[in-house]
Amino acid sequence: MLQFSRFVLVRAMMALTTLVIVSLVVFTLMELVPGDCAERYMAFKNTQGSGISIDDIEIERQRLGLDRPFLTRWASWIVNAFQGEFGDSCILRVNIAQLLGVKFWLSLGVCLASLALAYAIAIPVGIISAASNNPFLNNGLRLFSYLGLAMPNFLLALMIMLLSTIWFGETLTGLFSKEYRDAPWDWNKFVDLMKHAWLPIFILGWSATAFALQTVRALMSDEIGKLYVTAAAARGVFGAKLLWRYPARHALGPIVNSLGFDLNRIFNELPIVALILTLTEAGALLIEALARSNDQQLAGAIIFLLTASIVTLNFFTDILLAVIDPRVRKSILR
C-alpha cells in the first residue's frame, strides 16, 4: 500500500511538472502576441471617444502588473491558474473563470462522451473483427478506419449538414433550443441538451472510433494466436467467454494508456466542429478569442485548461492501469 501511494505521488508530481512546462510554453506564446492587454484596453477606450495618451497606457500597465519581469508574471499566472483563476479577458473585460465556467464543462462533457462512444463501439467491434476470418467484415472495417482517418471531423460535419439540409430542410446546429439557452439547469434543459448534443458527440467520436478500432484490432490479433488462448479453448472455454476472459483482458491494458491521446485528438477537432455546428462552448470561444479579437488572456486560459484535462486523464489512466493490470502492479510493488 505504501509503495502504491508512492507510485501515485510520483505520477502526480510528473503530471504537475508537465503542466508547469506546458504553462511556460502557453504563457510565452501569449507574450509573443504583438501588443498587450493594456494597449488593447486603451485602444478600446479610444474608440469609445475618450482621448488617451502614452501615460494612460503606462498607468494601465502598472495597474495590471504588466510592468513586472516575465518570470514573475509567469509565476503568478501559474499559481493563479492552479486555483482556477485566470484574470480578466483582455477584450471582453469579464472574469475568464466566470466566462468559461459552464461552457468549459459542457465542452469537456461532450468530448468525454464522444470518447466513451468511440470505445463503446471500438472495443466490441474490434474484438469481433480480430476473432473472425470474415474477409467482408474485415475489409469493410479497414475501409471505415481509413475513411475515419481521411475524412476529418469538420468535413464530416459539413457533409452531415449538407445532407440534413437536403433531406430534412433544416440545419442541425447549436447545443440548446432557444427557450433553454439561458434557462437554469433542470431535467428539461438536460433532455434538450441531449437532443442536440448527439450530433457533435457523434462527429467528434468519428475519427476517434476509427483510430481506436485499429488499435483494438491490432492488439487483439497479436494476443489471439498465443498458446494460452489455445490452451483455454482446449479446456472447453469457447465463444465470447473465451475472448473476453483470456485475450481481451490482456490486450486491453495498453488501450487504457492511449485514452489521453485520443482526448487530445478530439480537442483538436473541437474548435472547428464547434464553428460549423455553431455551438457556443469553449471551442467556439477559443476561435472567437483568437480570430476575431486576439484575446491572448482568454486563449491562453482555454489552451491551458484543455491540456490540464488531458494531463489529468493521463494521470488517472496510469493509476487505473496499475490497479487493473497485474503486470504493471507487480512492477510497481516489486
Added chain:
Amino acid sequence: MTEMTTDNPTGNLQDQKAKEAYFTASQGQLIWARFKKQRAALIAAVILVSLMLSGIFAPFLSPYDPTIAGRDKGYTNGAPQLPQFCDSNGCSARPFIHAVNRERSIQTNFRWVTTVDEDTRHYMKFFVEGDRYELFDFIPMDTHLFGLDSGKIHLFGTDEDGQDIFSRTLHAIWTSMKVGSIGVFIAFVLALVIGGVSGYYGGWIDGVIQMVTDAVRTVPAIPLFMAVAAFMPPEMTAEARFFYISLILGFIGWPTLARRVRTHLLTERNQEYVLAAQLCGAKPGHVIRKHLLPSFTSYIIVDLVISFPYMVLSETALSFIGLGLKDPVSSLGVMLQKATSADVLLNYQWYFIPVVFFIALVMAFVFVGDGLRDAADPYSEAKK
C-alpha cells in the same frame, strides 16, 4: 537445393538467378518488390501519382485562372456543366455544352434564374489559348488543355465570384502538396536534430528532452497553433502567409517523428558497428550521419509519407476557420469557407465537389504510407 540440380537444370538456373537477384538487391529494390505485391497500395499509388501530376500541371489542365482574374461574371454560382455529345438536335463528334441565359426581373422574383438554351451549342476545343500563366512558376505559357470556342465551360460549376471550381480544385491540390512538403520537411529537420541529439547522447539530456517533448505532445496541437496563426498580421501578403502556415505545420508534426528517431537511435547506438566507428575516432556527427541514419532511412521515409496527410488536413482546417491561407490562394479550406452558409447548403451543392478529390488524396497517401510501411519492414514477410 541439391536434389533439384539434376532433373531440372533450367528451372534451377532461373531459381538461382532469382535468388541471386534477391540477395544482391538493394534496399530500394527489395522494398519495391514487396510494395508491388500489395494491390490496394499499388492502386492508391497510381491515384496518388495522377493527383500529383494534375496538381503540378494544374495551370495547363485548368481552363481558367483560379483567382478573381479568371472569373466568369455572367455565371456566378453557376451549376456544373458537363460536356455532351448528343442532344435533341442530333449528335456531334465534338463535345459541346449548351449556352445559358441568365435573367433577373420581376418575373423571376428578382433572383438570378438560369435557363439553358438548347439550340445554341458551344463546342469544346483542345489546346486553346487563354489566361496567361507560368508553368512550374517559370515557363510562361497561355495554352490550356481544353476550352470552348466561345463562352466558358465550368465542369464543377462556379462559386459566388464566378471563379471556376474545377480550376481552383486543381490549383488547391498543388497548394496542399506544397504546404505539406514544406511542413513535412521542417518537421523532419526538427525531429532529426532533436530526436538525434536525444537518442545519441541518452542519459540526462535524453531525459530532459523527452520530458519537454512529452509535455508539448499533450498540448492539443490545433488550438495551440490556431493561437500561433492568429499572430499573423492581417496585412501579410499571400506568399508570406503561405510560408508562415507551412512553418506552423512543421512545428505541429515534429514531436511524434522526433520520438521515433530517438527510439531507433537508442537501440542502434549500442550496436557493435557504432562502437567500432567510435573506437576509430569518428566524431558524433559523423557517426550519426554515416552510420546511424542510413540504418533507418526507409523508416523515416515511411513516417514522412504517413505524416503528409495530417499536414494537408491541418492546413485545410486552419484555412477553413480563417486562420490559414487567404483568398487569392486556392486551397480546399479557403474554398470551403463559404460553404457553411445555408444558401450554399440548400442551393449550390457543387461547392462540395473538391472535397471528393481531397478525400481521395488523403486516402491515397494513407494507403501508400501503409503499404510502404509493410514493404519497408524486412520482417513483414516472415510474419505472414
